[in-house]
Amino acid sequence: MRGLALRGAAGLLALLLAVTLAGCTDSGGEGEGGLTIGLLLPSRAVPRWEKSDKPLIEKRLKELCPDCTFVYANAENDAASQRQQMNSMITRGVSALILDVVDPKALRSSVRAAERGGIPVVAYDRLAEGPISGFVSFDGAQVGRLQGQALLEGMGARADGGGVVMVNGDPSSPNAAWYEGGSLAVLRNEVRILKSYDTIGWRTENAHDHMSAAISALGPSRIDGVLAANDSIAAGVISALKSARVSPLPPVTGQDADLEAVQRIVKGEQYMTVYKPFRLETEAAAAMAVALARGNDLGALVSAQVDSPTTEDIPAVLLDPTAVTRETIGRTLVRDGVYTIDQICTPELRSACARAGLTG
Incomplete structure (x- = not known):
C-alpha cells in the first residue's frame, strides 16, 4: 500500500482544520435538501461499528450538512446482503456513499455501478476495489x-x-x-x-x-x-x-x-489492544462524503495516495494507531473520553483498577 500516513499532532491538527473547512465549502447552485449520504457497515460482530462508527459518522454528517438525509445499512458479515443494500442505495439515487466493505471483490461490480450512476464512493476503514473516490483508514x-x-x-x-x-x-x-x-x-x-x-x-x-x-x-x-x-x-x-x-x-x-x-x-x-481514535476516522470520512456529494475536490482533505488491486492513486487519509496496555489506559482511552473510569472499573474490577492506577 503506497502513500504517507499523517504523523503527530501537526498532522492531526491539519486534518481537523480541513474537516471543519469542508463544512463551510459549497459548490453553489442547488440547495442541499436533496443530498443523501449512505453509510454501509460490514457487521455487528465487531462492537465498534454500531457503538462508535455509525453514531459518530451520522453526527458529523449532520454537523457538516444539516439538510442532508442519512441512510444506513449493516451487512451482518454477508457480502451478498451488502451488495443488495448498496445497489438499493444506488437505485435510490444517493449523493455519495461511505462503504466499509465486507468483501472487496464481491462488491467491485456495485462500486462500478455507483460510478456509472455518478455516485462517489468513499472506502471506509477497509480498501474497497473498483473506482472509489477516496479512502479513510488507520495505517494497517x-x-x-x-x-x-x-x-x-x-x-x-x-x-x-x-x-x-x-x-x-x-x-x-x-x-x-x-x-x-x-x-x-x-x-x-x-x-x-x-x-x-x-x-x-x-x-x-x-x-x-x-x-x-x-x-x-x-x-x-x-x-x-x-x-x-x-x-x-x-x-x-x-x-x-x-x-x-x-x-x-x-x-x-x-x-x-x-x-x-x-x-x-x-x-x-x-495484554494489549490497539486504540484507533475513531472520531478522527469518522470525521474524515464524513467530510469526504459531503465534499464529494457537493461536487468538490478532496485535495484539502487528504494527505496520501494508495493503490488498490484495481485503482491507482486513490486520495487517502491514513491515521496513526496507538498501543494500549494496562499501564497506559488512563493516559489514552480515559484521557480522550473514550471511556470513563466508572465504565471500565465495575465493582468487581475496583481492586484490579486500583492496582492499574485507575481510580476516580
Missing part, C-alpha cells in the same frame, strides 16, 4: 507492528525463540493481510510461528475453535504468546485458554479498544 501495517512489538514485550525472556500462535482476521478483508504483514515484520525473526489461523467473520466463536485446536495440537506449555488480530478474536482466544485451564495465561494482543477488552486488560487476561 503499523497496527500489526504495534501488536507484534507489544507481544514480544509481554513475552519477556520467552520472546527469544519462543512459540507464538497467530489468530488472524477474515481473509476476505484486505485489512487482515495488512495487519498480519505488519505483525510478521516484527515477529518473523524473533519467535517461532507455531500455528496460524484465519478467522472467518472475525467471530469470537471461530477464534475460540482455532485456539482450542492449537492447544490440542501443541500443548499449552509450548504457547508463549498469541497474536490475536482484534478484540473479538482475543475474546475467543482467552475463552479457549481458560477453558483448557491454561495458567498463567500467555500474553494475547487485540485491536479496537472494545470496553470488554479494556476490562480484560485490567484483569490481566489480555
